[in-house]
Amino acid sequence: MNISLLIIIVFLVLSITLGLLAKRGKDMSMEQWAIGGRGFGGIFIFLLLAGETYSVFTLLGTSGLAFNNGAAAFYLLAFTALGTITSYWILPPIWKYAKEKNIVSQSQFFSVKYNSKGLGVFVALIGVVALIPYITILFKSMGILVATTSYGAISPTVAIWIGMFALLAYVMASGIHGSAWTSVVKDILIFFVILFLGIYLPIHYHGSFHGLFQAVKEVKPEALTLPSKGMSVSWFVSTVAISAFAYFMWPHNAPTIYASKSAKSFRLNAVLLPLYAIMVLFIYFVGFTAIVELPGLKNGDFALLELSMKTFNPWFVGIIGATGLLATLVPGSMMLMSAATMITTNVIEPLKPTISEKSKSLTAKGFVVLLSLVCAFFSMSGSETLATLYLTSFSLITQMAPSLYLSLRKTNTVNKFGAGFGMFTGVAIVIYVTFSKTTMAQLFPSLPSVIQDLNIGIIALFTNIILMFVISLATRKSHSFQTNTAPTE
Amino acid sequence: MKPYYLLAVLPFIAILGGAAFVNKVEPYVLGLPFFLFWIILWSVLCSIIMFTIYQLDPLNKGSEED
Numbered sequence: 154m155n156i157s158l159l160i161i162i163v164f165l166v167l168s169i170t171l172g173l174l175a176k177r178g179k180d181m182s183m184e185q186w187a188i189g190g191r192g193f194g195g196i197f198i199f200l201l202l203a204g205e206t207y208s209v210f211t212l213l214g215t216s217g218l219a220f221n222n223g224a225a226a227f228y229l230l231a232f233t234a235l236g237t238i239t240s241y242w243i244l245p246p247i248w249k250y251a252k253e254k255n256i257v258s259q260s261q262f263f264s265v266k267y268n269s270k271g272l273g274v275f276v277a278l279i280g281v282v283a284l285i286p287y288i289t290i291l292f293k294s295m296g297i298l299v300a301t302t303s304y305g306a307i308s309p310t311v312a313i314w315i316g317m318f319a320l321l322a323y324v325m326a327s328g329i330h331g332s333a334w335t336s337v338v339k340d341i342l343i344f345f346v347i348l349f350l351g352i353y354l355p356i357h358y359h360g361s362f363h364g365l366f367q368a369v370k371e372v373k374p375e376a377l378t379l380p381s382k383g384m385s386v387s388w389f390v391s392t393v394a395i396s397a398f399a400y401f402m403w404p405h406n407a408p409t410i411y412a413s414k415s416a417k418s419f420r421l422n423a424v425l426l427p428l429y430a431i432m433v434l435f436i437y438f439v440g441f442t443a444i445v446e447l448p449g450l451k452n453g454d455f456a457l458l459e460l461s462m463k464t465f466n467p468w469f470v471g472i473i474g475a476t477g478l479l480a481t482l483v484p485g486s487m488m489l490m491s492a493a494t495m496i497t498t499n500v501i502e503p504l505k506p507t508i509s510e511k512s513k514s515l516t517a518k519g520f521v522v523l524l525s526l527v528c529a530f531f532s533m534s535g536s537e538t539l540a541t542l543y544l545t546s547f548s549l550i551t552q553m554a555p556s557l558y559l560s561l562r563k564t565n566t567v568n569k570f571g572a573g574f575g576m577f578t579g580v581a582i583v584i585y586v587t588f589s590k591t592t593m594a595q596l597f598p599s600l601p602s603v604i605q606d607l608n609i610g611i612i613a614l615f616t617n618i619i620l621m622f623v624i625s626l627a628t629r630k631s632h633s634f635q636t637n638t639a640p641t642e
Numbered sequence: 643m644k645p646y647y648l649l650a651v652l653p654f655i656a657i658l659g660g661a662a663f664v665n666k667v668e669p670y671v672l673g674l675p676f677f678l679f680w681i682i683l684w685s686v687l688c689s690i691i692m693f694t695i696y697q698l699d700p701l702n703k704g705s706e707e708d
Binding site: 224230231233238242364365370374379393431 | 657674677685689
């Protein structure tokens with residue numbers, strides 16, 4: 154065994170131990186466990202929300218996209234900056250409503266807001282479906298991390314299994330509360346690793362950032378701007394738009410939002426988060442350095458690790474690998490736990506209200522294992538890059554945005570039927586296009602490339618919005634008939 | 643709806659509407675290709691704009707909890 158792998162394993166054992174220690178002696182109510190009793194202050198909310206944004210995808214997927222597709226990767230920074238400022242208007246009313254109604258999960262929010270258990274079930278399922286590609290990213294990254302840092306001794310498939318068991322062990326040991334400390338360590342590590350790599354690598358190889366881009370211009374000039382076809386300007390604009398509106402739609406963000414003490418912290422976050430997003434710039438530098446230094450590399454998702462192994466001592470590669478590991482475990486556990494919570498409280502419980510606390514917790518754990526197996530399967534069978542999976546997950550989750558945004562208004566023109574059918578259609582379009590590997594160019598060969606290049610998520614979103622309004626209007630009449638006998642407001 | 647909230651529309655116009663016009667390498671600014679510089683610039687401006695709105699908005703005065 155080499156030193157890099159050893160360091161990664163030490164961090165894994167440490168984080169599982171920390172999780173076990175954190176859990177001991179704590180017996181918490183659902184509200185305590187999931188959202189810390191709604192007592193988190195502004196800075197802590199900032200750290201949590203900022204931290205949730207940075208997973209192992211930031212390290213491997215972002216540098217990979219910059220390596221493979223150059224300027225297309227800039228979409229990540231652009232949507233983060235735009236997405237985070239929506240925090241000012243979107244999050245305070247969400248938080249306030251959740252506080253009034255004692256809401257702890259996203260699907261519960263929908264089910265209470267639209268007064269429909271059915272919609273709650275539905276949102277829980279969509280949330281889980283949207284998390285699948287995201288969790289698949291995490292397993293795939295684990296595979297890449299372990300396979301690369303073992304210098305080929307462990308195959309990617311075995312590495313994915315190891316990664317899956319590591320994540321399961323971590324989730325079972327710690328729960329959400331145990332993640333808090335590991336999360337702090339992860340945020341500090343990822344911050345310094347990104348800054349160090351992004352500053353050291355370009356200067357070491359090219360003297361300055363300007364020198365780096367001059368060198369990229371020599372070997373791959375097309376990497377510095379968007380191409381005229383494919384990931385073109387219209388791809389960029391549509392992708393930034395859907396991702397920005399999807400920014401706070403993730404089921405695993407919801408508990409963090411509800412955990413806040415006041416609405417003011419969300420408005421302050423809108424000031425701070427765009428600055429924090431600039432960290433991604435330094436990951437671009439790593440990807441661009443790899444374009445020049447690793448001309449033979451086929452898959453960009455290996456770029457950061459391969460370049461690090463070429464440049465640094467194995468022990469430092471181990472630190473980078475350990476950072477990647479923590480950046481997998483923390484968000485991974487949050488995603489698995491929030492998916493399991495939504496399924497048990499908003500799908501299983503309404504179907505079988507007599508279920509005991511014990512079998513509820515058992516169901517949740519069984520569901521975590523099942524979901525992990527599905528994602529492990531996808532991460533072994535698919536050849537998609539990390540960035541492709543990331544794009545799919547955002548196209549899916551953004552389908553929740555219209556009915557959530559509109560439900561925050563004083564009078565909501567959308568009803569549960571419109572919200573449900575709209576979301577269903579949007580999600581169905583994205584899933585169909587993803588699995589059949591259809592492109593807009595195949596569907597509409599005669600249209601100009603400006604339209605062909607659009608992100609499929611935005612087509613699905615428009616269909617979703619239109620259906621949402623049409624069905625809400627169509628079902629409103631019969632609905633008001635039924636309620637006519639009830640006293641009017 | 644307060645009129646200064648409209649300031650927050652500017653970054654959307656600059657990034658979504660501006661992409662077609664700034665998708666170029668030159669001029670380099672701070673060593674960065676122009677397209678990348680534009681996005682960094684607007685990330686910083688996002689923060690400055692939101693700070694301005696935060697300061698102007700009476701919601702953030704005092705310590706009320708909503």
